[in-house]
Amino acid sequence: MITLNVNGESHQLDVSPEMPLLWAIRDKLNLTGTKFGCGHAMCGACVVHLDGEAARSCSIMVGEAVGKRITTIEGISGPVAEAVTHAWQSLDVVQCGYCQSGQIMSAIVLLNENKNPTDEDINLGMEGNICRCGTYLRIRRAIHQAAKALA
């Protein structure tokens, strides 16, 4: 039995420690806000937080998440999360929405580390989050807007 702390709640799961964390989150815990995009840590749709750091849950194994605070898109909170989601809403960033959980999770980590990111910082930080609808310009604008709100 493996114990995972997800969004502040403890869960006992009968899964292999090598199971991708994404599968445990979606299939065992029914938290489907985190998406499967590629399964190879290349697209960013699966980004969650482990102790506040980004983690690509399709690649990070359940065993590596034991003992850490796992936060999914359903459980984000705090001033940075609020600034990001508010900016996302006010700038109408989302089109189909499939990539956006991952985009938001990555943007929160970016702004936690860097309160005033330049365009280059945003390029490097958001490099691994792919959007097939091409909302990149709005994502960039939203990150800048969130940074201003947090200043």
Next chain:
Amino acid sequence: MANRNLYRTNQGLRARPGVLIVLLILLGTRSAVWGQTQSAGAGDSLAAWGKIVTVLQHPRCLNCHQLNSPLQGDSRRMHIPHVVRGADSHGVGPMRCGNCHNDSNNLTSRTPGAPEWSLAPVSMLWQGLSSGDLCRMLKDPARNGKRSPEALVEHMSSPLVLWGWNPGPGLEPVPIPHAEFINLMKVWAAGGTACPK
């Protein structure tokens, strides 16, 4: 019951001549190797380096002994997605090495993994170095993490280095077996860490 166990123990090697022979062969081999490393001269050392450098320049090693961004795969292409060193050599923001790479290979996502997955320190930049320059860098304590030749040999068995021999699906392991590589390192060290020009 106790008597029977003592009886078995007392039989020991005398009752198992096959085991004794194998042990003697192994001991003999080991002392031959040790003898070779003890008596290695500069010529042996240089010859050993000729093989050692092929390991260091293999993609499993060279891909992360880069300046700002790792290479990826046997084709040594740019790492996709694009990642950079960052202040602590472990990446930046939501693109840190540990965000995707575990402490062991992930066979489902095919992401390789080992403890402390990261770029090598900048002082250990190997890309573009000739065999001679790489040799001189490797033995320079100012650039090799203050390691003596003995400590260098030990380092070649640390978990991240060992990963090179067990990289997971789709990646060629270092072609020289690890035990042979360690022996080459010992011969190189014992013969005075000789370097080509």
